Amino acid sequence: MAENLSESVPVFTDSPLKKRYRTAESFVDFGPEQKFPSRPVENTITVSDLKLWYGPVQALKGITLNIPKNCVYSFIGPSGCGKSTFLRTLNRMNDMVPNCKIDGEVIVDGANIYDKDVDVVDLRKRVGMVFQKANPFPMSIFENVAYGPRIHGVPKKDLPGIVEHALKRAALWDEVKDRLKSSALSLSGGQQQRLCIARTLAVDPEIILFDEPCSALDPISTGKIEELMMELKSDYTIIVVTHNMQQAARISDYTAFFLSGDLVEAGETIHMFENPKDTRTEEYITGRFG
Ligand SMILES: Nc1ncnc2c1ncn2[C@@H]1O[C@H](COP(=O)(O)OP(=O)(O)OP(=O)(O)O)[C@@H](O)[C@H]1O
Numbered sequence: 075m076a077e078n079l080s081e082s083v084p085v086f087t088d089s090p091l092k093k094r095y096r097t098a099e100s101f102v103d104f105g106p107e108q109k110f111p112s113r114p115v116e117n118t119i120t121v122s123d124l125k126l127w128y129g130p131v132q133a134l135k136g137i138t139l140n141i142p143k144n145c146v147y148s149f150i151g152p153s154g155c156g157k158s159t160f161l162r163t164l165n166r167m168n169d170m171v172p173n174c175k176i177d178g179e180v181i182v183d184g185a186n187i188y189d190k191d192v193d194v195v196d197l198r199k200r201v202g203m204v205f206q207k208a209n210p211f212p213m214s215i216f217e218n219v220a221y222g223p224r225i226h227g228v229p230k231k232d233l234p235g236i237v238e239h240a241l242k243r244a245a246l247w248d249e250v251k252d253r254l255k256s257s258a259l260s261l262s263g264g265q266q267q268r269l270c271i272a273r274t275l276a277v278d279p280e281i282i283l284f285d286e287p288c289s290a291l292d293p294i295s296t297g298k299i300e301e302l303m304m305e306l307k308s309d310y311t312i313i314v315v316t317h318n319m320q321q322a323a324r325i326s327d328y329t330a331f332f333l334s335g336d337l338v339e340a341g342e343t344i345h346m347f348e349n350p351k352d353t354r355t356e357e358y359i360t361g362r363f364g
Pocket of ligand 1: 128131133151152153154155156157158159160171317
């Protein structure tokens, strides 16, 4: 079995992609012998012909995309191409935008999240979100993480265990375990972002949407969040909007490239960066535009 698998998978050793990025300022390295088995994947989100308008302006022009379970999926593309808009359609965050109209289907766990009877609060518990700028509540570290479970009716006696577990999972526990009653606003920017991740994890989501989670962070804090996203995919599906192509290449299993409201190309990250099918993708990832 193992032999068959190793025969059937492409092995990238000294690829043009590695050369390209090594000669640029980045540190992208897919490792000496990364293997990408063609395996059957189970999708957690299936999007069909999704269109979105802000008033008269069409921001998404018919997006069709499958997102597999337990992966990191990056959305890339130039400013204004619609990647954040698309991300927000996956847990109906655009519902709050006046004059926003949506057409098409987003199936999560077998049900269209745009059906009339969908409980949006429950949807956002299952599909959590971490924003560009860390936004802790002006309360203690403990209360920030306990907030979600509390409003979802978790008994008080269970909160300390949930908070500890979420903070450990967000790789923050060791840094805050002796100051849980301190204000969350006393944490550094990177710690605040990990606290926001812990807050999201505390309500036990299946999918976590990250909207440029590192854009306000220094390289060390960015590295910690990237490492965390890669660890979390064993239990969650991670979807991340990023402007940083090196980041997409470093952390994601799959990448989708958007341009002017269209999905130009999507697939395994290694294949997209190594051998893009569309010249517009190639131009974007090689820095010729955007
Ligand atoms: N609330 C809104 N009302 C009206 N237009 C909007 C709104 N949000 C986004 N848009 C428009 O929709 C288009 C897509 O925006 P979106 O923020 O999704 O792009 P993006 O690719 O995430 O950009 P960036 O990388 O700059 O964040 C843009 O033309 C933008 O101006």
